[in-house]
Amino acid sequence: MQRRPLHAVLGSALAAVESEAPEACQHMRQVANGVRSSVHVDEECFQLDLASAGREIATLGDCLPQVEIALSRDTFHALLGAELTLEEALLSDRLLLRGQHESLLALGEALAWFLRGMLRTSSADSLWEELQAQRIAEAST
Amino acid sequence: MSTPAALRSTIARSIARTNYLRGSGPGVAHREWFHFWISAPNLELLINYSVAAGPRAKGRAARVVVIVREAGVWEGDVDEVSEEGVELQGGRVFAQMAENVLTFEGDVFVVRGRLRRRAVAFDIKIAPTCFPSAAYGTRLADGRPSINWLVVPRLQADGVVDVRGQRHVLRAAPTYHDHNWGGFSYRDVAWQWGHASGGAGPDALSVVFARLMNRAQTEVYVQALLLWRGPHQLRVFRDAELRVSAQGVCSARPFTVPRPAALLLPDRCPHVPAQLDLAGDGNGDHVSVTFEPNSIARIAVPNDYDFGTTVIHETVGSLQLEASIAGRPAQLSSSAVFEFLGGNS
Numbered sequence: 001m002q003r004r005p006l007h008a009v010l011g012s013a014l015a016a017v018e019s020e021a022p023e024a025c026q027h028m029r030q031v032a033n034g035v036r037s038s039v040h041v042d043e044e045c046f047q048l049d050l051a052s053a054g055r056e057i058a059t060l061g062d063c064l065p066q067v068e069i070a071l072s073r074d075t076f077h078a079l080l081g082a083e084l085t086l087e088e089a090l091l092s093d094r095l096l097l098r099g100q101h102e103s104l105l106a107l108g109e110a111l112a113w114f115l116r117g118m119l120r121t122s123s124a125d126s127l128w129e130e131l132q133a134q135r136i137a138e139a140s141t
Numbered sequence: 142m143s144t145p146a147a148l149r150s151t152i153a154r155s156i157a158r159t160n161y162l163r164g165s166g167p168g169v170a171h172r173e174w175f176h177f178w179i180s181a182p183n184l185e186l187l188i189n190y191s192v193a194a195g196p197r198a199k200g201r202a203a204r205v206v207v208i209v210r211e212a213g214v215w216e217g218d219v220d221e222v223s224e225e226g227v228e229l230q231g232g233r234v235f236a237q238m239a240e241n242v243l244t245f246e247g248d249v250f251v252v253r254g255r256l257r258r259r260a261v262a263f264d265i266k267i268a269p270t271c272f273p274s275a276a277y278g279t280r281l282a283d284g285r286p287s288i289n290w291l292v293v294p295r296l297q298a299d300g301v302v303d304v305r306g307q308r309h310v311l312r313a314a315p316t317y318h319d320h321n322w323g324g325f326s327y328r329d330v331a332w333q334w335g336h337a338s339g340g341a342g343p344d345a346l347s348v349v350f351a352r353l354m355n356r357a358q359t360e361v362y363v364q365a366l367l368l369w370r371g372p373h374q375l376r377v378f379r380d381a382e383l384r385v386s387a388q389g390v391c392s393a394r395p396f397t398v399p400r401p402a403a404l405l406l407p408d409r410c411p412h413v414p415a416q417l418d419l420a421g422d423g424n425g426d427h428v429s430v431t432f433e434p435n436s437i438a439r440i441a442v443p444n445d446y447d448f449g450t451t452v453i454h455e456t457v458g459s460l461q462l463e464a465s466i467a468g469r470p471a472q473l474s475s476s477a478v479f480e481f482l483g484g485n486s
Contacts, residue, residue, distance in 0.1 A: 024448060031425070040454065082396070082403035098174070114450045115405050125221055132258050 003134050006073065007039075007046040007057050012126055014056050017117035024117030030051060032110035035103045038065040042073045050110040067099035067107050077135045080128075142243030143313075144270045146373060148348055149215060157233075159275055160245070160291050163322045164231040165194055169198050170286070172403030173322035175236065175243055177267060178336070178478050179298045182315040185210040186302055186479070187217070187438075188244050188252055188263065192229060193445070203227045203238045207256050207263070208398065208438045208455060211256050215396035218259045227410030250296075250318070254465045264302030267316050269293050271372040279363050281353060293318040294347035294369055295338045317478070318350075327444060327451040330482070331364050333385070333417065335432060337460045337477035343371035344442060345472045348374045348430065348462060350419060352385060356483065366421050366428060368464065368471070376466045378428060389415030391456065395437040402441035405450060410437055412483040413454050426466045434458035434477055454481040 018025045038060055039048050047058045047065065071079075075094040078084040089095035097104060118124045128131035144152070165171030172436045174191035189206040202224040205434045208217035220239065228237040234245035241254030248268060255262035275291040296316040318338045331354045338347035346389040364385065366378040391413040397403035417428040434456035461475035464470070 028446070029374060068238075079404065080401050084399040085408045086404065087408065114407060115401060116443070116450075119399070119405075119443045119450070121449075122221065122223060129258055130401070 006041050006044055011057050013118055016121045017114060018122035021117035024113050028113035031106060031113060033106040035067060035106045036065045037067040037069050037107060040070040041076060066103040070096040120127045134140035149248055150374060152272055156269050156273055159273060160320050161228055161233050162231050164229060170324050176319045178313050178317040180313050182214045184309050187455060190238060205238050205241045206440055207261055209304050209406040210260055216259060216304055217398050218256045218397045220257050260305045262303045265298050267296045267298045269296045271369050274367055274374055281325055281330050284442050286391050288323040288325045290319055290321045294336055294349050322363060326446055328446050330360050331356050332482045335479035337475055339473045339475035345371055346471055366419055376426055378423060382421050382423035384420045386418045387414035391415050391434045393435060393437045395439045397439050397441060410454055412481045413437055413456055413480050428464035430462045432458055432460045432477055
């Protein structure tokens, strides 16, 4: 199975939330308040702007992000798999977050709305399955 | 001790007459589930088949929840099954949800299925060994649709359960079953619901506790503690006969399904007490029960009326019961399972 980059999986998830849980998507964009984040997951780097309809994910540009996020793919899986809490990830430096507290709060709220939307989409199951299969494949290599 | 064939047949008939799939007409809000909890050495297994009709997210018709506690470690998941994978036959027990099947054939439930994303599969026959108790038309709040339920506290499960490649063979494993249905929603409702059984033979005790409240837990809609001796119901302590008090907060770290929902929930479970005490008195009978949970699995159910999440906590722990019914003492010391429904995030 070919492993899709994380930004591609995230892009599919955002599209699912937009089409299947539009109200949650609207809340997400509203509370994101224009906060842009740079996301570093192992070798992958991309920009995340949850307020930007249809262009939430982009390559890193010249604009300075308000929030920097760095974690490994393994930590991402562990968080999504409930093996690790956010607090544990932060305290053990497995998740690095840097930004003004207003920006961090806005991002946290926007991600919560994204998750609320995801839990209400029928596409979520296939995305969780894809991530699960990826993790099993990664663990066996 | 095995249940005599004639009694088993009578129990099965009473269940077949009352415990059938209700369903609803098109467009009518309806929620219904069949719930089994099986206990075996080194294994606890929850299987719950549910359907919901009404203003839910599109493309979702049924849900299969399977949670296993194997040698103290939780595993499990929630599988959503879309409409095309669901077959329900009202008026009897028949539900097919993708690869998961539930029927009542002869005098046993047949429960067979597997999780899509986790290595858990089961093929089990479950024989009731005591008579059911039913409650119809319980109002949760003024003007709100009612909830109905039927409980069978003591059944025996035979079959196999595969967990992460490990096969468990069940032989007469103690099992609990309930069936709930109605037009109710989780809006403004919380509950505490527990069950335990112990011993064998005609004097074996079983207990079920049900308490439904408003979400803030400031108003009790209904509460009851039901006792069985052997196959027969012995006593029900209802409403004013029963006092309930909770102490502290359970500190166990919860297991969560679906797993990503854990990111929306607190790391601990404020709705699960460290200890729950029940005391019943009436007509010269009395009962006292203490339950102490030591392990929690929680099921996050997206609300169909807002963007919050209803959290159903399944807790395993120890139970001590002492009673005197019609002048005859009764005691039970066993493991127990209590469910605490509440929470919103």
